Amino acid sequence: MASDILIVDDEEDIRELVAGILEDEGHGTRLAGNADDALKLVGERRPSLVFLDIWLQGSRIDGLALLDEIKKAHADLPVVMISGHGNIETAVSAIKRGAYDYIEKPFKADRLLLLAERALEASSLRRTVKELKIRSGDTDFLVGSSSVLTHLRAAVERVAPTNSRILISGPSGSGKEVVARTIHAKSGRAKGPFIVVNAATITPERMETTLFGVEDTDGSVKQVGALEEAHGGTLYLDEIGDMPRETQNRVLRVLVEQAFTRVGGTRRVQVDVRLISSTARDLEQEIADGRFREDLFHRLSVVPIRVPGLSERREDIPELVTHFMDQISQAGGLPLRQIGDDAMAVLQAHDWPGNLRQLRNNIERLLILARGDAETAISADMLPSEVGAMLPMLPTSTGGEHLMALPLRDAREIFEREYLIAQINRFGGNISRTAEFVGMERSALHRKLKSLGIA
Numbered sequence: 001m002a003s004d005i006l007i008v009d010d011e012e013d014i015r016e017l018v019a020g021i022l023e024d025e026g027h028g029t030r031l032a033g034n035a036d037d038a039l040k041l042v043g044e045r046r047p048s049l050v051f052l053d054i055w056l057q058g059s060r061i062d063g064l065a066l067l068d069e070i071k072k073a074h075a076d077l078p079v080v081m082i083s084g085h086g087n088i089e090t091a092v093s094a095i096k097r098g099a100y101d102y103i104e105k106p107f108k109a110d111r112l113l114l115l116a117e118r119a120l121e122a123s124s125l126r127r128t129v130k131e132l133k134i135r136s137g138d139t140d141f142l143v144g145s146s147s148v149l150t151h152l153r154a155a156v157e158r159v160a161p162t163n164s165r166i167l168i169s170g171p172s173g174s175g176k177e178v179v180a181r182t183i184h185a186k187s188g189r190a191k192g193p194f195i196v197v198n199a200a201t202i203t204p205e206r207m208e209t210t211l212f213g214v215e216d217t218d219g220s221v222k223q224v225g226a227l228e229e230a231h232g233g234t235l236y237l238d239e240i241g242d243m244p245r246e247t248q249n250r251v252l253r254v255l256v257e258q259a260f261t262r263v264g265g266t267r268r269v270q271v272d273v274r275l276i277s278s279t280a281r282d283l284e285q286e287i288a289d290g291r292f293r294e295d296l297f298h299r300l301s302v303v304p305i306r307v308p309g310l311s312e313r314r315e316d317i318p319e320l321v322t323h324f325m326d327q328i329s330q331a332g333g334l335p336l337r338q339i340g341d342d343a344m345a346v347l348q349a350h351d352w353p354g355n356l357r358q359l360r361n362n363i364e365r366l367l368i369l370a371r372g373d374a375e376t377a378i379s380a381d382m383l384p385s386e387v388g389a390m391l392p393m394l395p396t397s398t399g400g401e402h403l404m405a406l407p408l409r410d411a412r413e414i415f416e417r418e419y420l421i422a423q424i425n426r427f428g429g430n431i432s433r434t435a436e437f438v439g440m441e442r443s444a445l446h447r448k449l450k451s452l453g454i455a
């Protein structure tokens with residue numbers, strides 16, 4: 001069945017007519033003659049589209065009120081209003097209240113089918129975009145409440161509405177692209193495109209065609225470049241430090257002249273683009289070494305923004321872990337898991353050289369590979385072995401809590417017990433020799449062993 005379309009109209013003839021036309025094209029239909037029947041059918045199974053009469057005579061509520069009810073529970077469900085001749089104004093107000101479109105009676109079969117197809121397609125596209133956004137992690141805004149992140153967020157709010165060029169610096173995987181996307185989303189260009197060019201992954205030969213596009217000898221456009229694509233929006237130049245010198249010259253010229261020519265072309269292309277660039281390298285050093293043009297640096301870095309590495313904002317880790325788990329479980333249909341206190345302590349103490357990207361990858365791996373059923377909390381010993389490998393561990397793991405989850409007094413006690421047992425064993429149970437080696441009085445060692453429960 002192509003789709004499940006609900007037709008709501010108080011006139012039986014209209015219901016049958018609409019259903020007949022749609023069924024002939026292979027659509028599935030369900031029919032309701034009043035608002036309550038319609039709500040019941042929507043409740044039984046969410047339809048893929050609703051045709052809804054505006055007046056709906058003889059019902060508890062009219063078509064517009066029913067539209068509100070349906071939208072309250074299913075904001076994304078497309079609804080096409082059926083309007084009588086002469087009440088276009090009402091139909092327009094229905095669109096303002098969330099209807100997809102309207103069709104006026106009497107209508108032609110072709111128009112009805114076209115509208116149905118279009119409404120279904122728009123709704124499926126919206127769903128796909130939503131899924132893709134979740135999958136690509138594009139839905140994140142700056143997660144975290146640490147003071148460094150609060151400062152970053154404030155800087156983003158300040159610069160977003162201006163049109164100034166921004167250079168974002170920060171270690172790899174720290175969230176530079178997310179910051180750039182957030183700036184774009186909060187700017188006056190939000191409805192325009194956000195185009196990404198990663199200088200680190202594009203060969204020097206392809207750099208110019210990627211940015212400027214290509215024109216054929218007859219003047220026709222063979223390839224549209226990123227600058228042109230970003231017209232009215234933002235161009236994000238990732239890893240700007242990797243851009244070849246010749247391209248740097250051309251980019252500088254574009255910034256000065258606000259126009260460029262396509263590769264192989266002669267026509268001037270005028271664009272209105274906001275440039276945000278990023279670097280994980282120390283560009284000042286690149287300039288000192290003669291690899292990056294200083295004048296370009298100053299033009300790109302009108303407002304510099306620094307994104308801190310994860311080790312500078314460890315207190316955000318629990319919030320980020322929850323955020324990534326929600327995101328990954330929504331995108332991949334994996335069950336959510338609880339993270340035990342000891343596992344969280346290890347995640348928070350671990351050094352994350354790959355920053356947020358590495359943390360996210362580990363959470364994904366954890367959700368896929370973690371043992372035990374979905375109800376059991378993930379404990380420290382279930383973490384990937386390299387996570388926390390540099391942290392102090394229990395000398396003999398008894399499957400209990402990770403040392404990092406214990407207060408100092410308990411951790412010290414565990415250490416002392418394990419250490420002294422090992423030393424006594426080493427000296428064949430000889431307390432005097434052990435005491436001498438560990439630097440304690442024999443009697444003090446005896447008291448210690450007793451208090452630790454070592455016979």
Ligand SMILES: Nc1ncnc2c1ncn2[C@@H]1O[C@H](COP(=O)(O)OP(=O)(O)OP(=O)(O)O)[C@@H](O)[C@H]1O
Nearest residue numbers: 137140141142143172173174175176177178356357
């Ligand atoms: N503040 C944040 N809140 C939530 N998720 C974030 C945040 N910052 C980054 N992420 C996520 O972390 C991952 C890495 O982020 P991003 O790609 O923006 O880093 P980057 O610094 O641009 O990396 P690279 O240096 O490799 O270009 C992505 O999955 C992104 O969705």
